[in-house]
Amino acid sequence: MFIVPFLICFPLVMAFLMFVIREKKLQAAIAYIGAAVIMAGAIVLFMQWLTNGSTRISLYGSEGMVDHLILAGELALMVLVTVLCFKYRKYWICLLSIIPTLAVAYYELTGPELKAMARVRIDTLTVLMVLIIGIIGSLIVIYAIGYMDGYHKHYKDVEDRRYYFFMLLFAFLGAMFGFVMTDSLLWLILFWETTSVCSFMLIGYTRTDEAINNAFRALWMNLLGGCGLSAGVVVFGYMTQLGSISGLVYQVVQNSDVYALLAVTLIAFAALTKSAQLPFSTWLMGAMVAPTPSSALLHSATMVKAGIYILYRLSPAMGGRATGTMIALVGGFTFLMASIMAIAQTDAKKVLAFSTISNLGLMVACAGIGKKETLWAGIFLMIFHAISKSLLFQDVGATENTTHSRDIESMHGLIYRVPKLAIFMFIGIAAMFLAPFGMLVSKWSALRAAVDERDIVVALLIAFGSATTAFYWTKWLGKIISPTHNVIHSEIKDITKPGENLSLTVHAVLMIALCIVFPFLSDTLVKGIVLDTYGSYAPVIPTMVLYSLVGIVVVVFLIPLIAWRIGKERKHNVKLAYMNGINTGTNTGFIDSFGNEKQLWMSNYYFENVCGEEKIMVPSQMVAIVAVIVMICMAIGGAL
């Protein structure tokens, strides 16, 4: 399977090309081609896997050479991090890189000989991840080409380092491909650290103080996770002479090996940092300073999904064990708290970020409960979330370029001002929480699975979290469709580039299509994943029901259309809005206390005093820290 190394290496080659070719046009052209090739590559892999009978494929049984290369790569990363830390005088952070890397190197070079294992394993989950990364990732790259143009026109004071940006994007994709395809824990560490460092560099793109601070925050949190991962790998390796993920899971599930469980706990801890769960959510918030494509990439297809991916891999090992319970708890708690914090945000990207954290929380909870049903729900959550979040980030970015603001309050009446972007935004947001979109159904099955597992706390957290989630999305949607009350803003030219449009359209179409092929997806990919992971499959929602769901989906889609048709027939007399009898003749203002015209302004509710990030971030971090510490202590206690 040549395609496997190709998918890992080609993006790296592209990254290099991006770095050397600085001529804008050429660079863009190559980037387009590269993105297309990556997308094609992902599809090719999917095809090959299908033709191979959709079964697990193991490759590269003994690759000592490559293992050493990988180790060298890790060391190189360590050096890079150390240099950067010194450059920006964040000395202590480099310790988080140096210690685990050296520990791993020491273990690698002097530790026990590992039993034979496949370095690469292609199973259904991998294929799904490759598809997500390949398709959404490349679309983001395509989008970014157009976006960065607008971005640098808008932010003149930011140095134009597009080559650097695209280099990182491609490198990121390569690392992600590697991450989801490998079964070797050692390889995993390298790809893990690579994504950490890439995201760190992406966040620092603008090189403002804020960007640099946030970048380092992201770095240390992710490196801390890296420490956990490395520690887990080392402990596991020493105790069992195994070095693969599948081996790890096997040890726990079949042998109830306490050391393996400790390793699982540590790796799960690492996943918490990567997936920006409480108490590590702040890095993802800080990542917002970077240009939007990088946010889109971090939030949808890559980075945070890496944490989720690894948790899904480990979920059989966690189900029914203390680690799983605590992970589920942290996830559920994050789901609720992040959605509450999202309420207080006006910055669209921040809302998206909190929503990402929140939804990841749900996925983490699914993984933590670790049953077939939850995995089923979790996978759907991941798919739908990846697409809609990517769509939303891109759309918010495009909107920001067009209207020069990404404040939700200033999106008032967007549908009248920039209809196209508003419609995409509408689809993206609706997909996040409204019936009939998949996110809601997945949430429903997650709830159901939690109940089946008698996990009362998670069930409660989901019940309350759904309510808060619906709140912030709905008010945003409302903002888009309410007519503008300031005339000045209404004259706006949509400057969205064709590339951006292409990417947005594909996302939106994909989103709607997935709602309809939902049952099919369930029967193929998702079923395969559950089978791969648990060896058996019992659909949470029977396929029959899924098909009837699709029927309802169609009905629910059709209803607004029918209503729209009928509504159009009706003739209306348009009247002034009610303003206590003192309109000024338009709906934009009223006569104020001094007899002058005053502009009406309606703003949404934010509950800053209750839901503000400042108010509840720290307390919820505290709770989560306690949960995480308890989890690790229990695992260590169990091991000793």
Place this chain on the structure above:
Amino acid sequence: MGKILKFAPTIIKNLFSKPVTVNYPAEPYNYPERSRGHIEIDIDNCIGCGMCTRACPPGALKVNKNAGTWTIDRFDCIACGFCVEKCPKKCLFMVPGYQEPMPGKSEVEYKKSEEQMAKEAEQKRLQAERAAAAKKAAAAKAAAAKAAAEKAAAEKAASEADSKGQPSAAKPEAEKAEEK
């Protein structure tokens, strides 16, 4: 904090008692006797002095001494009763019963009866004569006595109408005004 459903006993009690609602307009309302409803005039007794017009706060009254008319705009009258207090002849009365709502505003004009006009003209003539010839004072006295008797009769009539206290006492005039 307080108790909940504190009001429940009251409304349950209400639920099982008779409503206090008066069944107006199906059943007419009985106005108390002092009720300041509308102004009635014993026009034949009016001397057209205009005291009432000058007193009337909204200016709802018009008097034409020569034509023998007294006009009230019932859509302007605030039923204050000041004119009644001011009228030197005590020929104005405040009686219960209200002017009905109408689709248009209208004034009601009261005109002295022909005989009264004639009588007054006669009186005037007599007075003039008396002024001219002071010796005919006795005749004037007789006329004054007659006037007093008439007034008493009018008052009696008015109080009869008063005691009936029908709500639409003002209807006829209003309808009359409508027709105009």
Place this chain on the structure above:
Amino acid sequence: MGKRSVIPYGPQHPVLPEPVHLDLVIEDEKVVEAIPNIGFVHRGLESLTEKKDWETMQYVIERTCGICSFMHGMGYITTLEKIFDCEVPDRAKYLRTVWCEFSRIHSHLLWLGLLADAFGFESLFYQCWQIREKILDMVEMTTGGRLISSVNKVGGVLKDITPEMEKVILSTIDTMEKQLLEIKDTFFEDYSVQARTKGVGVLSKEDAYELGCCGPFMRASGIATDMRKMGYCAYGDIDFEPIVSNDGDHFARCYVRMMEVFQSFDIIRQAFSKMPGGEIVLPVKGNPNGEAFVRLEQPRGEAVYYIKTSGKKNLDRFRLRTPTFANLPGLAHILKGCELSDVGLAILTIDPCISCTER
């Protein structure tokens, strides 16, 4: 613009009893800024002194407001009496006292009802107004008008209360008192009511003093001043103490007014038990000449009447400072920081009477 909304509140708004307007800046629903605007009811009736003589003016001034119409008429007449320096018969003084208290009861019951309505307690509102109707019936029985009584005259009153009427009044008051005791508990003890009134719209004693507030609004902030203590009408002979509360919130204002209704019942009973017989009006001659201030305790607080005249039929200047006018700064003060749902309630708790405020 951030997270703030800018909206109009009034003049037409169902919670507002009368047309006033506020420019509201709210955040979520917390009021950040509230600028009041009045003038929707301004007629300019003080200028009518140029056109109407001092006797006719009484009927205009009674219509400054339909709620304490009697008090306005009486205030005007009392000021003239002060200028004339004429003595009013004792019986007239007692009669005036009774009618004053009628005004207070009907005004406070009306207010209690509207307050209930403003915090969304419709049944309670109906209950209050149902009780209130009895007062109006008694006012009509004694004066001939439900709201506007027109019974004052310089030197006394025009109508007497007959012994039969007295009997009816006393027994009606007893039933009213019983009914009111029932709803008193709801106002004072019900959880949902307390949730809306306790600790909301607090006006401290210092602020109440500083901002020139008056009436129950001020007494609810712990200042025990009541113009009736100055002994006008027959109040000098009547035993009562101003009702105060110290919390200064909506609840306290509700408490003060509710208790004042009970006090009024008591005052009416006292008045009837002490009422002398005799004349109800003494005639005066000529036109007034001079100037005088008179202060009365209206249901809403202290009203100041000022007349300046120079012996002509028309007054030189008539001036009416109404309680709501004095309470406006206090209102602006409590509006800030309250919730949008409380805006109507806050406006109500000062028991505004915009029509007399703007005249």
Place this chain on the structure above:
Amino acid sequence: MAEIINPADVLIDIDVTELLPKVMEFKTNGYRISQACAAYINEKYELSYSFTDLNTYEFITLRVVIDVDTEVPSISEIIPAAVFYENEMKELFGVKIKMINLDYDNKLYRINAKAPLGPKEGN
């Protein structure tokens, strides 16, 4: 029997320049404003600022008689509660009051007529 407190009203004539010091003095002595009004009599403005003591029920009026053109300083800086009184005097009488705290600029009542209670223009 309850005591009756009924002190006689006091009227003090002062010059416009004395206004602010006097008001300041009242304020420090614990009086508060009860009313303020204007009257246009004999082609002069008579401004009355009444102060009262809530315990003794005293009622003291400061009377300032000024020409139509005289400017009057606002007392709203010292006594915020006077804002609406002063706006009213300004709008209805045309008294030239300077520096009101919250100046509605003759739009408190938003009437069409200009200073209807003040000097009649053109007559």
Place this chain on the structure above:
Amino acid sequence: MGKVKRSPWLLHYDGSSCNGCDIEVLACLTPVYDAERFGVMNTGDPMQADILLITGSINSQNAEVVKQLYDQMPRPKVVVAVGVCACTGGVFKECYNVYGGADTVIPVDIYVPGCAARPQSIIDGIVKAVALFQERSDEHDALRKSGKNGRGEEL
């Protein structure tokens, strides 16, 4: 369409009234008079109202408000002027800031005199207004049926 007169919804706006008529209007809705017997509902929203009750006179500031509220009401609609002030300006008609009765700014259909207008009078006024409302509604329907003015066009 059938009888709409069973459901007249009121919008009450208080112009420059002295509150006298204003509170009597409110009193009509309270238990003793209970206008809801006739299906009356007091809505604060012009958009939903059928009958506009105006109390008090019109002055420089509320003229616009009254006009606007009237315009915001959907057809068919009826205006009732309650009290002498709303009919003619009453005692205040000579004040400098009073334009006069409600008919100085909008067409008034029913005049309810009285100062203050009694609840009985107001109920009489409403009953008359309801009859008028039915009439106008029939006209409205006829026009709509005739199809010349498509639904919702100016009637």
Place this chain on the structure above:
Amino acid sequence: MTITSRVICVILYIILGPLIGGLLEGIDRKIAARMQRRVGPPILQPFYDVRKLFSKQVIAVNRAQTFLLMTYFLLMVVTGAMFFAGQDILLCFFILSTAATFLYFAAVVTSSPYSSIGASRELIQMMAYEPAVILTCVGFYLASGTFYVDKIAMSDSIYLFKMPGFFLAFVFIMTIKMRKSPFDTATSHHMHQELVKGLTTEMGAGNLAMFQVTEWYENVFLLGVVALFVLNSQWWSIIAAIVLVVIVYFAEILIDNTNARLKWQQMLKITWIFTLCTAGVNLLVLMLI
């Protein structure tokens, strides 16, 4: 349940829903009036109102409102139809919340101050009742092992005894859903509200009528859920269900008339705490046994 009986149920719901809903409202208004010692409107008053509204001139601030309201209406009918066809109850509530979202849109699409604030409050109300709704479904699932309405209704036990906490929570949030005091923050049928007419401020004529009818459908659906608490395969359970529905409805009227309107903060807090204390505890008990 056979297909035919399902279809019959749905058709009955579509036809009888508004009739029963309207009648209930009429009775509600009558009883409320009597509680206030008034005579009150005729029982058929709600129908008169709706008929009148449909005959009025169509006015709107924003034309889109009609389409959004119609979506709200249709989705509500779909919700109820699915419920009475014996479908998944959780799904019903999900579609219900989508319907409610469209109501929110219909209110904000005017950008008018009171309508928008009312809409925001509606959203808060949704946030307040959503957990209780979801938990009630979960409760049914735990008690009966299925989310299917028909299976729940045709079982052998009375779930009310197993899930009293959920029942209380559901009745509690019905106060919000039915726009009854003390939780009628978004809009209110009482005559004076701080938000004028709340989220219905800009709905006039036909649009308001549509809103009204949708509310009737919704109430019938909600009362159907209440009935589900006692319905089982026995014939007498139908009578028991009717009795329960009547009791609940009367309780709502009583609550409506004995409470002041709370502020949304208080509403949210009380509802969530109450939900946790009733449904949450019940959930715990059910999960443990």
